Amino acid sequence: MIEPARRPPSRGALSSQGDRVFQILILALASIIVLIFLLSLYQLGRESLPALQRFGFRFFTERTWNPVAGTYGAATMIMGTLLTSLVALLISVPLAVASALFVAEYAPKWLANPVGYLIELLAAVPSVVYGLWALFVIAPILGKWQTAFFLNPDNVGTITRCNELWASQQTNLQCFFVPSGAGGRGLALAIIILTVMILPYTASVARDVIRLVPADQREAMYALGATKWEVISRAILPYARAGILGGVILALGRALGETLAVAMVIGDSQEILKSLWGNASTMASVIANQFGDAQETIHRSSVVALGLSLFFLSVIVNYVARLIIARLTPKGIQ
Amino acid sequence: MTAVPILTAHDVNIFYGSKQAVKNVHLEVQRGSVNALIGPSGCGKTTFLRAINRMHDLTPGARVTGKILLDGEDVYGPGVDPVNMRRRVGMVFQKPNPFPTMSVFDNVVSGLKLAGIRDNKRLMEVAERSLRGAALWEEVKDRLKTPATGLSGGQQQRLCIARALAVEPEILLMDEPTSALDPASTAKIEDLMSELKKVTTIIIVTHNMHQAARVSGTTSFFLNGDLVEHGVTDQIFTSPRDERTEAYVTGRFG
Amino acid sequence: MMSTALSTVSRSSAKLSPARRIRNTLMGGLILLATLAVVAPLILIFLYLLREGVGALNLDFFTKTPAPEGETGGGLLNAILGSVTMLAMASVIGVLVGVAGGIFLAEYPRHPLMPTIRMISDVLAGIPAIVMGLVAYGLIVLVFGFSGLAGALALGFLMIPIVVRTTEEVLKLVPLNVREAGLALGLPQWLVIMRIVLPAARGGIITGVMLALARVAGEAAPLLFTAFGNPNVNFDPSKPMSALPLEIYRGATSAYDENQRLAKAGALLLILLIFATSMLARYVTRQRK
Numbered sequence: 048m049i050e051p052a053r054r055p056p057s058r059g060a061l062s063s064q065g066d067r068v069f070q071i072l073i074l075a076l077a078s079i080i081v082l083i084f085l086l087s088l089y090q091l092g093r094e095s096l097p098a099l100q101r102f103g104f105r106f107f108t109e110r111t112w113n114p115v116a117g118t119y120g121a122a123t124m125i126m127g128t129l130l131t132s133l134v135a136l137l138i139s140v141p142l143a144v145a146s147a148l149f150v151a152e153y154a155p156k157w158l159a160n161p162v163g164y165l166i167e168l169l170a171a172v173p174s175v176v177y178g179l180w181a182l183f184v185i186a187p188i189l190g191k192w193q194t195a196f197f198l199n200p201d202n203v204g205t206i207t208r209c210n211e212l213w214a215s216q217q218t219n220l221q222c223f224f225v226p227s228g229a230g231g232r233g234l235a236l237a238i239i240i241l242t243v244m245i246l247p248y249t250a251s252v253a254r255d256v257i258r259l260v261p262a263d264q265r266e267a268m269y270a271l272g273a274t275k276w277e278v279i280s281r282a283i284l285p286y287a288r289a290g291i292l293g294g295v296i297l298a299l300g301r302a303l304g305e306t307l308a309v310a311m312v313i314g315d316s317q318e319i320l321k322s323l324w325g326n327a328s329t330m331a332s333v334i335a336n337q338f339g340d341a342q343e344t345i346h347r348s349s350v351v352a353l354g355l356s357l358f359f360l361s362v363i364v365n366y367v368a369r370l371i372i373a374r375l376t377p378k379g380i381q
Numbered sequence: 382m383t384a385v386p387i388l389t390a391h392d393v394n395i396f397y398g399s400k401q402a403v404k405n406v407h408l409e410v411q412r413g414s415v416n417a418l419i420g421p422s423g424c425g426k427t428t429f430l431r432a433i434n435r436m437h438d439l440t441p442g443a444r445v446t447g448k449i450l451l452d453g454e455d456v457y458g459p460g461v462d463p464v465n466m467r468r469r470v471g472m473v474f475q476k477p478n479p480f481p482t483m484s485v486f487d488n489v490v491s492g493l494k495l496a497g498i499r500d501n502k503r504l505m506e507v508a509e510r511s512l513r514g515a516a517l518w519e520e521v522k523d524r525l526k527t528p529a530t531g532l533s534g535g536q537q538q539r540l541c542i543a544r545a546l547a548v549e550p551e552i553l554l555m556d557e558p559t560s561a562l563d564p565a566s567t568a569k570i571e572d573l574m575s576e577l578k579k580v581t582t583i584i585i586v587t588h589n590m591h592q593a594a595r596v597s598g599t600t601s602f603f604l605n606g607d608l609v610e611h612g613v614t615d616q617i618f619t620s621p622r623d624e625r626t627e628a629y630v631t632g633r634f635g
Numbered sequence: 636m637m638s639t640a641l642s643t644v645s646r647s648s649a650k651l652s653p654a655r656r657i658r659n660t661l662m663g664g665l666i667l668l669a670t671l672a673v674v675a676p677l678i679l680i681f682l683y684l685l686r687e688g689v690g691a692l693n694l695d696f697f698t699k700t701p702a703p704e705g706e707t708g709g710g711l712l713n714a715i716l717g718s719v720t721m722l723a724m725a726s727v728i729g730v731l732v733g734v735a736g737g738i739f740l741a742e743y744p745r746h747p748l749m750p751t752i753r754m755i756s757d758v759l760a761g762i763p764a765i766v767m768g769l770v771a772y773g774l775i776v777l778v779f780g781f782s783g784l785a786g787a788l789a790l791g792f793l794m795i796p797i798v799v800r801t802t803e804e805v806l807k808l809v810p811l812n813v814r815e816a817g818l819a820l821g822l823p824q825w826l827v828i829m830r831i832v833l834p835a836a837r838g839g840i841i842t843g844v845m846l847a848l849a850r851v852a853g854e855a856a857p858l859l860f861t862a863f864g865n866p867n868v869n870f871d872p873s874k875p876m877s878a879l880p881l882e883i884y885r886g887a888t889s890a891y892d893e894n895q896r897l898a899k900a901g902a903l904l905l906i907l908l909i910f911a912t913s914m915l916a917r918y919v920t921r922q923r924k
Contacts, residue, residue: 062823063464069825070743076735077752080799083792084755087762090773145669153666164917165674171909172680173853175880176902179887180680183687183895243676250673274651274659297761304763306856311888331856334765338772338860354769358762365761366754434819441745468821478812482834492820495830541816548820 087358095352097344106352112317112333114341119349121330121356123317128329130320131234131309132302135241140295143246147253147291148279163254170247178311181240186231186312193226193324209322218321227322234320234327237313241305245298252294252372256287293372300364303331304357310335330357385453387412387552387582388433393447395428395437402428404606406447410552410599415574415583417593417614420603420629426586429603430554433584434470435463452551468492471545471553471581476561477537479529479544486525488540492548507547514580515543516573535566542573546581553577555585559592571596590630594618602626681906688903691896696904701866701882707893711901713868717783717877720870721862722852724787729794729851730844736795737802737840742828760796767792768857776861783869783876786862790854794847801843805836842916849912853905855880879905 098119099106109120150163196202202225209222227233260283268282284291314326315336328336330353341347388410395403403425410416418426428437435456437443449456456466479488487494489508498504508525512518517539521532529540538558545553559567574583574596587593593600594614601611602623610617610626621627695710702709739746740753767789775785809832817827833840855878858864863875864885879901886898 062462064462064823065826066464066824069828070746073735073739073743074746074748076732077739078748079732080736080752080756080759080795083795084759086774087766087770090770091766094769094773142669142673145666146673149666149670153663162670162674165677168910168913169674169677171849171853171913172677172906173855173880173883173909175855175884175887176680176684176853176906179883179898179902180676180683182887183899184679184683246673272651274655276659276662277655279662300761304761304766306763306765307884311884331763331765334769335856335859338769351769354766358766361761361763361766362758365758368761369757436815436819439815439818464818464821464823466821467819470819470821472816472819474812474816474819476812478810478816480813480816480831480835481809482831482837491817491831492822495817495820495822495826544816544820554819 091351091355091358095348095355098348098352101345102349106349107356110319112349114337114343114346117343117345119345121349121353123319124328124330124333124353125356126320127234127313127327128303128331131237131241131313131327131329132299134238135245135302136295136299138238139242139246139298140249143249143294143298144253144284144291146246146250147257148283150254151257152275152279152283163251166247166250166254169243170251174244174305174307175311177240177244178308181236181308181312182232185239186236188231189236189324190229190231193229193231196226197229213321216319216321222322224323226324228324228326232312232314232326233322233324234313235323237309237327237329237332240308240312241302244305244308245302248298248301249291249294252297253287253291256290256294257283259290260286289371289374293368296364296368296371300361300368303364304361306331306335330354386410386450387452388584389448389450389453390429391448391450393429393432393445393449395425395432396444396446397440398442402606403432403603406608408601408608408611410582410584412582413578414599415578415585415597417597417600418584418586418603419588419590419593419600420609422588424603425606426601426603427556430556430584430586433552433554434467434472436472438463468496468548469551471548471550473538473541473545473553473555473558475557477534477541479532479537479540481528481530483529484526485521485529485532485540488529489543489547491544508543511543511547512540514546514577515539516569516576517543533566535562535569538562538566538570539573542570542577546577550581552582552584555583557586557588560588567592590618590632602629604629684899684903684906687896688899688901691900692904696897696900700868701897702893704889704891704894709893709897711877711879711882711897711904713865714877714879714882714901715904716868716870717862717865717881718852718879720872721783721787721790721858721876721878722848724784724872725790725794725851726844726848728788728791729798729847732791733795733798733844733847734802734840736799737806738828738833740799740803741806742824742832756796756799759792760800763856764789764793764854765856765859768860771857772860779873781861781863781875782873783862784872786858786876786878787872789857789861790851793851793854793857794844797847797850798840798843801846802836802840805839805843806832808839809835838919842919845912845916849909849916852912853880853909855884859884 102119106119106121107125108122110122111118111120112123146166150159154162197206205225209225212218212222213227264282264286265278268278309329310332313328313332315328315332316326317328320327334350334354338350341350386409390406390408393403393406394401406429418430420426431437432445433449437445445457451469480491483491486508489511490504493504493507509518512521517536520536532540559570571592577583597614599612600614600617602609602617604625610621610623617626618630621630695708697710698712699710700713701711736752736756740749743749771785771789775782775788814827814832817831858878858881862878864881865875865877869876883898883901886894889895
C-alpha cells in the first residue's frame with residue numbers, strides 16, 4: 048500500500064536565517080510604539096519648558112490663569128479636573144456595578160446579551176456627540192430649573208447673600224449649591240455628562256470580573272441558605288472587589304482626560320469655583336478651548352504644560368489600574 | 382543488525398531550569414522499527430522525544446546536553462539549523478492539530494507548499510501518497526478542498542500523520558498519538574504503524590502498555606528521568622531484567 | 636453549650652426572615668432601576684438625534700459643502716471625505732505598527748524588550764486623545780502647518796494600542812500545538828507566524844481594526860490643532876482637512892441654526908456608522924466562536 052519515496056525530499060530550501068530577519072522587522076515596527084511614547088514626552092516637555100521654567104512648581108499651586116496679565120497657574124483647572132472626575136466616579140460606580148450585576152447575575156441570557164451590548168455601545172458614542180446632546184437637551188432642562196429657582200420669591204434672600212459673597216471671590220457650603228446663572232452650562236452639567244460617559248468603562252470591567260467569580264463561591268453561599276442579595280454582597284462582590292477597583296481606576300483615567308464633551312458644556316472659566324452650577328474648566332477643556340487661540344509663547348507653553356501634566360497623570364492612573372487588574376487576573380482565571 | 386542506527390542518543394541530559402528531567406540516556410534505534418517509550422507520567426519520555434527534533438529550543442529555560450545523532454549527524458552539532466533538521470523528523474502530537482484555516486489538501490502538503498514547492502502535479506501526487514500512507518485517502522478523496530477542521534477527531538489525527546509523512550521524514554515521532562481518540566480510531570492508527578515502518582522509523586511515546594506491546598518491536602522504560610531498561614518488547618513485558626520495569630509492566634505501580 | 640449554639644444558628648437560618656426577604660427584593664429592584672438608568676442615555680441620545688437629524692440627512696448633506704455662515708442649505712461632503720481620507724491614512728500606521736506590535740508581544744514573549752513594549756502600549760492606550768493632538772501638532776504642524784497628515788498621524792497613534800491589544804489576544808487564542816505542528820514540519824518560525832498563525836487569527840484581527848477605526852472615527856479633540864478643518868473638499872494631505880466630528884463640534888457650539896442642524900445630522904450619521912461597525916465586529920466575533 049505504501050510506496051517507498053521516489054524522490055529525495057527537498058532540503059535546505061528553508062532555514063532559520065529568515066527568522067532573524069523577520070524578528071528584526073517585527074521588533075523594528077513594534078519599537079515605533081516606544082518611539083511614539085518618547086517623542087510625545089520630548090515634544091510636550093520641550094514646549095512646556097518656557098512655562099515650567101518661568102513659574103516652576105507654582106504653576107501647579109497658583110490659582111490665577113490670566114492670559115492678559117501673562118500669569119499662568121493651573122490650580123483651578125487641576126481642581127476642576129479632579130472635582131469633575133471624582134464626583135462623576137462617585138455617582139457612576141454604584142450604577143455601573145449594579146448594571147454589571149444585572150447583566151451577570153439577574154438577567155436571563157436573552158436579556159443579558161442585549162443589555163451588555165447597549166452598555167458597550169455607550170462606550171462607543173463619541174465625546175462630541177455626548178457634548179452635543181448635553182448642550183441641546185440637558186442644558187435647557189437644567190436652565191429651566193435654574194430659572195425657576197431665580198423666579199421663586201423665597202430664594203431672593205439667599206441669592207442676594209450669595210451674590211455678595213461671590214463678588215468678594217468667596218463661597219460657603221450653602222452658596223456652593225446655589226445656581227449662579229440660568230444657562231444650564233457649567234460644572235454640574237460637566238459632571239452629569241462625564242458620569243454618563245465613564246459608566247460603561249467600570250460596568251464592562253465589573254461585568255467581566257463578576258463572571259470570573261467561580262461558581263463554587265456562589266454555591267457555597269447559597270448552600271448556607273443565603274438569599275440572592277446575600278450571595279452577591281457577601282460572596283461575589285468581595286471576591287470581585289479588586290477587579291472592580293481596577294475598572295474604577297481605568298474609568299478615572301478616562302474621566303481625567305475626557306475633553307470635548309466637557310469643553311463644550313463647562314463654560315471655560317478659570318475663575319475660582321464659587322458654585323456647583325457656575326462656569327469652570329478642566330485641564331483638558333482648557334487645552335481644547337485655548338490652544339488654538341494662544342498667540343504668546345508663554346500662553347501656548349502653559350497650555351502644553353497642562354497636556355504634559357495630563358500625560359503623566361494618565362500614565363500613572365493607567366499603570367495603577369493595570370497593576371491591580373493584572374494582580375487579580377491569575378486568581379480569577381484559575 | 383550491523384547497519385548504522387538511524388538514531389543514537391549518547392549521554393543525553395535535559396534540564397528545565399535547574400530541574401533535571403532526563404538523565405544520562407543512552408539509546409539506539411534501528412531503521413524501520415517501531416520503538417515505544419513507556420513509563421509513568423512525568424518520567425521524561427515526552428521530554429526525551431521532543432529533544433530529538435529540538436522542540437525544546439522553543440521552551441524557555443530548557444537545555445539539552447549530550448549527543449543525539451540522526452543518521453550519524455549530531456542534531457545539536459554546531460552549524461546545524463534546527464529548521465532544516467526538523468524537516469528530516471516528522472512529529473505527531475497528542476491532540477490532532479490540523480492547521481485551522483487550511484483545507485485537507487493544503488494541510489497535507491503544507492510542509493512542501495510553505496517551503497516554496499508550487500508544482501501542483503507533484504503536490505497532488507504527494508498528497509495522495511501521504512493520505513494513502515495514513516489510511517485516510519478513501520475517506521477524504523472527495524473532499525480534499527474542504528476545511529480540515531470538518532473531519533472527525535480520528536480522521537484529523539490521521540491527517541496529521543499524512544502531513545508528517547508528506548515531507549518524507551527519516552524518523553516519525555509520535556507523542557501519545559491516540560490519547561485523545563476513541564477505541565476505533567486508535568485501532569486504525571495502531572494498524573497503520575505496522576505499515577509505516579516500511580517507509581520510516583517510528584518512536585512512539587505511550588502511557589498505554591498494551592499499545593506498546595501491540596505496536597512496537599523494542600521498548601524503552603523511563604522512570605524519574607532515567608532510562609531504566611531498553612530491549613525487545615516481548616522481553617520487556619515478559620521477562621524484564623530490572624525489578625522496577627517488572628513492577629511497572631505488571632501494574633504494581635504507575 | 637457549643638451544640639446549643641450550633642442548633643440555634645441552623646434553626647434560625649432554616650427560615651428566611653421577612654427582613655432578609657424584603658432586603659433581597661429591594662436590592663434586586665434597585666439593581667434593575669440602576670441598569671435602566673445606565674442604558675437610558677444611549678436610547679435618549681439615539682432617539683434625539685434620529686428626531687432632529689434624520690430630516691437633514693438628505694442628498695445635499697452628502698453632496699454639498701457647508702453654506703457660508705448665516706445662509707441655509709449645504710452639506711458635510713467635505714467632512715465625510717476628510718474623515719474617510721484621514722481614517723485610511725491612520726489605518727496604514729495603526730495596522731502596520733499595531734499588528735506588528737501584537738505579533739511581537741504574542742510570539743516573542745521571551746524577548747527582553749517584550750515587557751517594556753507591552754507596558755508602553757498599555758500606557759499609550761490611556762493617554763487622552765487631546766494630548767496626542769498636541770504631540771502631532773508639535774511633530775507635524777509646527778513644521779508643515781495644519782494638515783490632514785497631522786490629523787491622520789494623531790488618529791493612527793490612537794489606533795495603535797487598540798490594535799496591539801486585540802492582535803495579541805487573538806494570536807494567543809491560536810493553540811500552541813498548531814505552532815508546534817508547523818515547526819515540527821521544518822518550517823521556520825516566521826513562516827509559521829505569517830502563513831499559519833496569522834491566517835487563523837485573521838477574523839479577530841480584522842474585528843480589532845474595525846473597533847479601533849470606530850473608536851478614532853469619532854475623535855474630534857486630536858484634530859482641533861492638526862487637521863484643523865476645511866470648508867472645502869480636500870484630498871491633499873498637506874492641507875487642512877475636515878472631519879465629521881470636527882464639523883459636529885463646530886456646529887454644536889455655533890450660534891447659527893443651520894450649523895446646528897448639520898451638526899445633529901452629522902452626529903446621527905457618525906453614531907449610525909459607529910454602531911454598525913461595532914455590530915458587524917460583534918457578529919463576526921460570534922460567528923467565529
